[in-house]
Amino acid sequence: MRDPELSVVVPMYDEEDVLPIFFERMRPLLDGLGISYEVLVVDDGSRDATASMLLAAATGWPELRVVRLLRNSGHQAAQSAGFRRARGRFLVTIDADLQDPPEIIADFLATAREQQVDVVYGVRSDRSSDSWAKRTTARLYYRLICRLVGREIPFDAADFRLVSRRVVDAVNALPEDGRVFRLVIPWLGFPSAEVEYVRAERAAGVTKYNWSKMFRLAFDSVTAFSAAPLRLATWFGLLGGLLSGLFAVGALVIKLSGESVPGWTSTVLAVSVIGAIQLLCLGLLGEYVARLFQSSQRRPQFLVGYDSLEDTGHQAVNEVARR
Incomplete structure (x- = not known):
């Protein structure tokens, strides 16, 4: 089977509330791009009905690919699994909560082609909806990233981005585990551009990224990347x-x-x-x-328990849905 032009990697953990909105909004948008694509959803060991809902949707959406990790391994590990398994010429990472508007994906593709760059960052143009504490800690975090990476990188650019196959291969070739993509991708130094957007409220459900996880991400950013x-x-x-x-x-x-x-x-x-x-x-x-x-x-950062691309029968689907 021919590799798609675009892979959209979506880490998910307990997102059953937002999935109907996600399907309704994402599929027409990607179908309208006029290119071949895959939506590679990495289910990070969800405990609710996320896995069964994804598998049910995949039966009527051939481009939807479900990769399920054996256990909850964390957001960055789920992204790593997506990078390892994505087949597209371009790869976009986006969260399932739809706070980052998927409509910007078309702008990512246009910018990458017009400017001949390998990375397109989604940069928030407005943080007025965040609290003072969130804005202040975010600003400190991005200043810290700039110091660690040793180059100017876009402030307010999180994990909503497009990268080319060259970047994907370079990231997968890195030997370390526990990589933080917000640091690794700018550090590689590939030509990049920015696309500004306004972040929306969460479409449904509650955030799984609390203050302790954000603190852990900041601490990992330092200790995993710099001495x-x-x-x-x-x-x-x-x-x-x-x-x-x-x-x-x-x-x-x-x-x-x-x-x-x-x-x-x-x-x-x-x-x-x-x-x-x-x-x-x-x-x-x-x-x-x-x-x-x-x-x-040498323990693996994540273990893949199921990939719908490799499934050859309904029995495997049913077994995964029962987990």
Whole structure:
């Protein structure tokens, strides 16, 4: 079978509420592009009726391809599975909640062809619907990404993007596990362009990306991509040494002046500051040691339990639907 022109990769986790709207909106749009395509939905171990609804829809939508992971492995791992299995000349990643408008996919394709670029970022032009805390943390996160990648990248560009087959092959060739696509793709340095859009409210259901997951993404972005925290530990150690030296000089001056007062406050303060710095440095070192340990185990980031493209009979479909 000939490979399609476009692959649309959609990670999903417990999205049964939004699926009817997703089907109703996505299929007419992609059919209207006039090119061959596949919608590669990666079901990230959903616990609700997402899998059965996808399989039922695939019987009447030949371009819908369902890939189901054996367990919940996370958003970035689901994207990795999509990158591994997508066959299209171009690949678009989009979330199932329809906050990123799928109508922009046509603009992505037009921009990629007209400007001859390999990456087209979807950039939010308006964040007024977000809270002050969300806007502030997002701004700090993107500034951090720029520092880590070592180049200017679009602010407010998340996982809604188009990449060419060259980028897909380059990403799949990277040896590390636990990659963060928001960092990896800009770091590769392929020619890129931007398309601005306004993000909508979630079409249905509730978000699965809470504050703890966002914090984890930010932390993984740093520790999986850069050794900067290790250097930060070194600087903390130097700062702690400097503060200790100043404290010793101050204590000596007070002693020689005869104004020293016996007490425990200064001792507790000094021990607390130095102890906190040491524990922070040990924690950072522990994170990197843990990553080295996980890498040495060579455990796969995800395991695919089912791919509708490889299904040859209804029995396999029924078995997956019952899980």
